Amino acid sequence: xxxxxxxxxxxxxxxxxxxxxxxxxxxxxxxxxxxxxxxxxxxxxxxxxxxxxxxxxxxxxxxxxxxxxxxxxxxxxxxxxxxxxxxxxxxxxxxxxxxxxxxxxxxxxxxxxxxxxxxxxxxxxxxxxxxxxxxxxxxxxxxxxxxxxxxxxxxxxxxxxxxxxxxxxxxxxxxxxxxxxxxxxxxxxxxxxxxxxxxxxxxxxxxxxxxxxxxxxxxxxxxxxxxxxxxxxxxxxxxxxxxxxxxxxxxxxxxxxxxxxxxxxxxxxxxxxxxxxxxxxxxxxxxxxxxxxxxxxxxxxxxxxxxxxxxxxxxxxxxxxxxxxxxxxxxxxxxxxxxxxxxxxxxxxxxxxxxxxxxxxxxxxxxxxxxxxxxxxxxxxxxxxxxxxxxxxxxxxxxxxxxxxxxxxxxxxxxx
Amino acid sequence: xxxxxxxxxxxxxxxxxxxxxxxxxxxxxxxxxxxxxxxxxxxxxxxxxxxxxxxxxxxxxxxxxxxxxxxxxxxxxxxxxxxxxxxxxxxxxxxxxxxxxxxxxxxxxxxxxxxxxxxxxxxxxxxxxxxxxxxxxxxxxxxxxxxxxxxxxxxxxxxxxxxxxxxxxxxxxxxxxxxxxxxxxxxxxxxxxxxxxxxxxxxxxxxxxxxxxxxxxxxxxxxxxxxxxxxxxxxxxxxxxxxxxxxxxxxxxxxxxxxxxxxxxxxxxxxxxxxxxxxxxxxxxxxxxxxxxxxxxxxxxxxxxxxxxxxxxxxxxxxxxxxxxxxxxxxxxxxxxxxxxxxxxxxxxxxxxxxxxxxxxxxxxxxxxxxxxxxx
Numbered sequence: 001x002x003x004x005x006x007x008x009x010x011x012x013x014x015x016x017x018x019x020x021x022x023x024x025x026x027x028x029x030x031x032x033x034x035x036x037x038x039x040x041x042x043x044x045x046x047x048x049x050x051x052x053x054x055x056x057x058x059x060x061x062x063x064x065x066x067x068x069x070x071x072x073x074x075x076x077x078x079x080x081x082x083x084x085x086x087x088x089x090x091x092x093x094x095x096x097x098x099x100x101x102x103x104x105x106x107x108x109x110x111x112x113x114x115x116x117x118x119x120x121x122x123x124x125x126x127x128x129x130x131x132x133x134x135x136x137x138x139x140x141x142x143x144x145x146x147x148x149x150x151x152x153x154x155x156x157x158x159x160x161x162x163x164x165x166x167x168x169x170x171x172x173x174x175x176x177x178x179x180x181x182x183x184x185x186x187x188x189x190x191x192x193x194x195x196x197x198x199x200x201x202x203x204x205x206x207x208x209x210x211x212x213x214x215x216x217x218x219x220x221x222x223x224x225x226x227x228x229x230x231x232x233x234x235x236x237x238x239x240x241x242x243x244x245x246x247x248x249x250x251x252x253x254x255x256x257x258x259x260x261x262x263x264x265x266x267x268x269x270x271x272x273x274x275x276x277x278x279x280x281x282x283x284x285x286x287x288x289x290x291x292x293x294x295x296x297x298x299x300x301x302x303x304x305x306x307x308x309x310x311x312x313x314x315x316x317x318x319x320x321x322x323x324x325x326x327x328x329x330x331x332x333x334x335x336x337x338x339x340x341x342x343x344x345x346x347x348x349x350x351x352x353x354x355x356x357x358x359x360x361x362x363x364x365x366x367x368x369x370x371x372x373x374x375x376x377x378x379x380x381x382x383x384x385x386x387x388x389x390x391x392x393x394x395x396x397x398x399x400x401x402x403x404x405x406x407x408x409x410x411x412x413x414x415x416x
Numbered sequence: 417x418x419x420x421x422x423x424x425x426x427x428x429x430x431x432x433x434x435x436x437x438x439x440x441x442x443x444x445x446x447x448x449x450x451x452x453x454x455x456x457x458x459x460x461x462x463x464x465x466x467x468x469x470x471x472x473x474x475x476x477x478x479x480x481x482x483x484x485x486x487x488x489x490x491x492x493x494x495x496x497x498x499x500x501x502x503x504x505x506x507x508x509x510x511x512x513x514x515x516x517x518x519x520x521x522x523x524x525x526x527x528x529x530x531x532x533x534x535x536x537x538x539x540x541x542x543x544x545x546x547x548x549x550x551x552x553x554x555x556x557x558x559x560x561x562x563x564x565x566x567x568x569x570x571x572x573x574x575x576x577x578x579x580x581x582x583x584x585x586x587x588x589x590x591x592x593x594x595x596x597x598x599x600x601x602x603x604x605x606x607x608x609x610x611x612x613x614x615x616x617x618x619x620x621x622x623x624x625x626x627x628x629x630x631x632x633x634x635x636x637x638x639x640x641x642x643x644x645x646x647x648x649x650x651x652x653x654x655x656x657x658x659x660x661x662x663x664x665x666x667x668x669x670x671x672x673x674x675x676x677x678x679x680x681x682x683x684x685x686x687x688x689x690x691x692x693x694x695x696x697x698x699x700x701x702x703x704x705x706x707x708x709x710x711x712x713x714x715x716x717x718x719x720x721x722x723x724x725x726x727x728x729x730x731x732x733x734x735x736x737x738x739x740x741x742x743x744x745x746x747x748x749x750x751x752x753x754x755x756x757x758x759x760x761x762x763x764x765x766x767x768x769x770x771x772x773x774x775x776x777x778x779x780x781x782x783x784x785x786x787x788x789x790x791x792x
Contacts, residue, residue, distance in 0.1 A: 040676065144758065147759060150463075396761060397575070
């Protein structure tokens with residue numbers, strides 16, 4: 001990542017660092033500290049090479065790429081459906097949401113995104129929001145753990161365990177879900193699943209309130225997070241932040257409201273946004289987003305329509321096996337889908353979905369046929385991390401963990 | 417036979433001291449081991465987990481609620497590879513764990529952990545400047561950590577060492593200031609000369625700064641405990657003990673999310689375990705100090721049996737048990753706080769120490785002085 005040499009001075013911590021700069025003669029030499037890629041606070045494999053002046057950071061260079069797998073290139077060599085398992089491994093804390101975002105992007109390319117059955121759309125919204133609750137629970141727990149409150153982390157993990165059980169019942173896998181298919185879903189909801197889900201929404205609401213009691217008015221937590229890592233409105237826009245980090249800086253922008261996809265326009269929910277853009281605001285937003293997600297989940301359970309979950313189009317969705325064995329046309333469809341993939345039209349398409357970490361976008365450039373010519377993944381964590389080298393200088397060493405925790409990034413997505 | 421034994425003890429007084437030292441050590445070491453165990457079980461309780469509940473008597477199926485766990489932990493740390501990185505300053509690197517651990521044990525030398533067993537006063541060294549000795553020794557604890565940070569020759573331990581030196585120095589001052597009012601009340605020769613009976617015997621020949629005189633002062637009733645007479649001093653002392661023992665919310669030196677493991681990052685095996693034991697021994701020593709200074713020591717305001725020095729063996733043993741239970745209560749408090757609170761930032765910690773606690777404790781001294789002057 002490129003170094004930013006000219007630092008815009010804004011908050012008090014930076015000013016104090018500047019004041020120190022004026023006393024250059026009195027200073028000793030600076031210390032270079034390598035933080036990561038294997039460090040408890042860098043959530044995965046982020047590496048920061050820091051220049052420290054005592055406990056104050058004078059320069060921070062994020063080094064990324066330790067988890068680079070070349071997902072974008074891999075996508076060029078397989079059919080659209082085959083790439084779905086790779087999307088699990090982008091933001092591995094919210095694989096369901098990645099599956100949905102990717103499927104929607106390809107469906108937009110195929111021109112079938114508005115023809116999806118209602119039930120499919122509702123189930124996909126449930127998936128997205130379940131993933132959001134799961135990712136925020138982890139983000140919150142990890143953030144609390146980074147500033148030293150270990151108990152919150154264990155409590156949120158208890159709730160995530162329930163989500164994983166639900167996901168296991170839904171998809172057969174706990175972590176690598178691969179749930180969506182182009183034009184539908186791999187399977188319908190299992191029997192009794194919605195009851196389990198509504199039981200979970202009640203339990204998770206209690207857990208969220210419990211975490212709220214432990215942190216929101218905790219003096220030490222507030223001291224550690226308020227006024228730390230302030231990202232102003234302008235900075236948030238300039239650096240292209242998305243998701244809770246953008247909304248923390250007092251910008252009400254959520255793709256679910258701004259460009260509603262699936263059935264978000266039929267659902268009633270609020271978008272929280274912060275005032276100052278500090279770590280505390282970002283924390284509060286994640287808390288509130290979880291409550292809103294629970295609200296959405298409850299509405300989806302109530303409104304869930306019956307009907308098919310897949311598009312009725314043999315050229316896009318794999319036909320039922322029984323029909324493949326008994327009917328010629330379905331056999332041909334299956335053969336074509338397996339060997340060639342969906343025959344997408346030539347063209348370019350971009351679709352961004354509001355994922356837990358921000359806008360996960362898939363830009364697909366197709367020359368026609370079953371594989372993309374080029375696919376670009378806009379990973380929110382990658383963009384969000386770009387602000388680090390700008391934001392960290394001037395803060396204390398201990399603030400790094402608070403800022404990293406509040407930015408809530410996933411390296412699987414950042415490095416792709 | 418009995419004559420022979422008493423003769424030996426009369427001729428070699430250090431023999432009695434040696435027995436006391438061994439006795440205290442035999443109590444403290446298991447307490448250290450089981451406070452680690454208690455930490456793990458209580459944290460599990462708080463975090464909705466189960467905690468270690470499997471290890472019981474070796475080679476049997478008896479689990480005993482996992483009470484064998486400390487033994488297994490100790491054995492494990494002996495069996496781990498004792499790795500010394502190539503770039504460390506070897507002598508200091510080897511010395512640091514011992515230097516960190518010894519002071520926390522030495523503090524117990526002056527702590528009166530009971531009244532009498534037979535004719536023996538239950539304190540190893542009945543110093544007339546007990547409290548000064550404690551502070552002197554407690555401050556030595558920082559050297560182990562600083563030395564570990566320096567000797568590791570690595571950046572994270574270095575930062576941990578630097579932080580701890582600053583932290584411990586600043587909190588020692590607040591701690592010392594907090595104790596001054598306690599002795600302004602207790603170290604009063606007029607009050608001490610009025611003592612009668614066993615108390616007179618108990619305090620025979622000790623100076624005004626001796627820790628057992630503080631206990632004597634608090635023995636009358638529950639409200640003569642310093643915790644009620646000097647609540648401000650108690651709060652400051654409590655927080656300062658947290659900071660001195662590097663417990664959350666003040667565990668700057670090893671704050672594991674920023675400094676990996678702080679000063680003990682480069683340590684492994686038994687040397688790491690020594691730091692660990694040193695930390696818990698320091699917790700016990702701190703709790704013992706709080707019990708002695710603020711919570712009546714081994715006394716309980718439940719009648720003469722509990723609140724006057726023992727005349728029988730059983731009474732003496734019960735006094736020791738009361739003292740250990742009081743320590744356990746404080747240990748539980750420290751463990752509970754650790755798992756409920758986040759960690760302060762380094763500069764905030766220094767702010768609290770210097771800008772809040774120091775002025776407040778100074779004010780408390782002046783307030784106490786005024787009250788004493790008015791009432792005298």
